[in-house]
Amino acid sequence: MSSSIKVFAPATVANVGPGFDILGLAMDNIGDQLELTLRDGTGIAIDMPGSDLPTDPKLNVAGVSVQGLLDQVGSNQGIHITIHKNVAPGSGLGSSASSAAGAVFGANQLLGSPLRKYDLIKFAMMGEAVASGKAHADNVAPSLLGGFTLVRNYYPLEVVNLSFPKDLVIVVIHPQIEVKTSDSKRILRKDIPLEVAIKQWGNVAGLVSGLASADYELIGKSLEDVIVEPVRSMLIPGFGELKTAALENGALGCSISGSGPSVFALCNDPEIAEKVAKSFKDEYTTLGIDHELYISNINEEGAKIISA
C-alpha cells in the first residue's frame, strides 16, 4: 500500500445527443491529474495550483467526495490532495466530475481499495452536488468507469456500461465564453409535450441500438435532441454553423456537451474528425471567439493510476 499516488480522471461529454441526463462518455486525452498523499493525523487538505476554485475541503468537490468515502469506510485518515486542473470549469466537459472522480479513485487506492470503482460513483456525486447543486451522475460515471455510460436510475443508483464501436472519435470545441449553469437550467421547460418526448426516446433507443450494433447510420440519425438542444443552443455563438459544418464534413452527429458551451461532434473516421475540427476552428476564428479544440477516442478505462 503506497502512501502517495498520482491519478488521472478523464473529461466527459454528458447529455449525449437525445440522452439528456442519462448518457455520458469519457474522453481519452484530457482530464484532471491529482496527487494524493496520506498524511499524519486527520483531515483533508487541498491544493489547486493556478486555480481560483475553493480549497476548503467542505466546499471543494474533491474534498467532499473523499470525505464521503472516508465516512463510508469508517476512516479518519488524513489525506492531502493536489489537483492539477486541465478540464476548465464551466466548459461543459465535466470539470468538477473529473476532480471528484479522480479524488475518490485515488483515495480508495491509497486506502487499499476497500471499494470497487462502481461503488465510488455515489461519493463523486456528492462532490458534484457541491459544484452544481445537484448530485448528478452522468459525468462522474463515465469519468470513473470510462466508456459510454447510461445512468438508468438514481434511486437506487444504477449505471450501465453500454457497448459501443471502438473506432468512434469525438471532436470537441470549447468556446472561451461563460454560460452560467443556472441560466442553462432555467431556460428548460418543466413540462414537455408527450409527442416530443416520444420522438426523443425513439432517438435514445436508436442511439443505444446503433452503438450496440456499430450501425453508424443509425447512430448518426439518432444523435438528435429535440428537447434541450433547440433551447440551449441559443446560448452558444455559432452553434448552427458548427453543426452544419460538422455534418457537411462527414460527422455522424453534433450536439452540445453537457450544458455547454462546448460542442461535440461524433465521427467514425480520424480523417473526418480532423476535417470537422478544422471547420470548427475556422468558424470560431471567423467569429473571433477564443477556443480550445480536442480530438479524442472514447476512453475505455476511466480513472486510472499514473504512478504510485
Add this chain to the structure above:
Amino acid sequence: MSSSIKVFAPATVANVGPGFDILGLAMDNIGDQLELTLRDGTGIAIDMPGSDLPTDPKLNVAGVSVQGLLDQVGSNQGIHITIHKNVAPGSGLGSSASSAAGAVFGANQLLGSPLRKYDLIKFAMMGEAVASGKAHADNVAPSLLGGFTLVRNYYPLEVVNLSFPKDLVIVVIHPQIEVKTSDSKRILRKDIPLEVAIKQWGNVAGLVSGLASADYELIGKSLEDVIVEPVRSMLIPGFGELKTAALENGALGCSISGSGPSVFALCNDPEIAEKVAKSFKDEYTTLGIDHELYISNINEEGAKIISA
C-alpha cells in the same frame, strides 16, 4: 407466380414497457390467416367469415392496405381476400395490424414481390389509419418483419430490428372486456414533466441495451413505464394483482399490451412462463373475468407464406 396464396401475420405486443409508441414485438403462435386470390377484372373483394368488421374494401384495413400497394406499383389487378380473424379486435394485440400486414404481404407475393417487406410497412399503416384514425407503425412493423422492432422515426419512416435474446417467452392474458381506444387515448396527458420523461428514456435505453446484451436483470428493471401504464392500468381489472403475480413468479417484467386490455409478462424461462400463465388464469378466474391466455416465443420471421 401463383394465383392464390395463404399467409399468416402474427399478433403483436406494442408499447412494450417504457417504449410507448416506438417498441413492438411479434408473437409466434397467434395471428390472422389470410387467403388471397387474383381475380379477373379490377377491384378488391373481401370476405371475413364469422366477423362483424366491415368488408367494404375502402373501410377494411386489409382492403385499404392492399389498395395502397396496388396504387404504388401502378396495378389495377383484382384481388380477392378472405380473412380468418384469430386476433380479437380490441384486444390490444394488434388485430388490425395483423390483417393489414398479412394482406399487403400476401398481395405483394401474388404480384411477384415487387417490393421488399420493409417497404410494405407504409401500406399496412394506411390500413391502421382506417382502424384507429392514426397511421401508427408499432404493430404493423413487428407483424411484417417479426422480432422486436423500434419505430425510431415517422417522417421519414424508419424501423429498426433490435437484437434480443432468443429465449424470451411472452405470456399474454386477454380479458374479454371492452376498452374503447378513444378512452385509452383520451386519458393520457398531452404534456408530461421533463423529469418523468427522463426516467422513461432512461428505461428505454436500459431495455434496448439489456436486449442487445441479453442482460435479463437490466431488461427486467427497465421494463417500467412511468407515464402510460399508471394511467391506463386503471381501465384493466386486476392489473395490479396480475403484475404482482407475474413478478412473484419470476417474470422479468409485466405491463400493458398496446392500449390494453391485454396484459403481457416477459420471461426468460418456459417453466416460469407456465407459472406466470397459471397465476394470470387464477387471478381472472377468481375475479370471474373471461379471458384468453397465450404463451409464445418472439416470432423472428413475421408475415409468412403458409401455402402457395
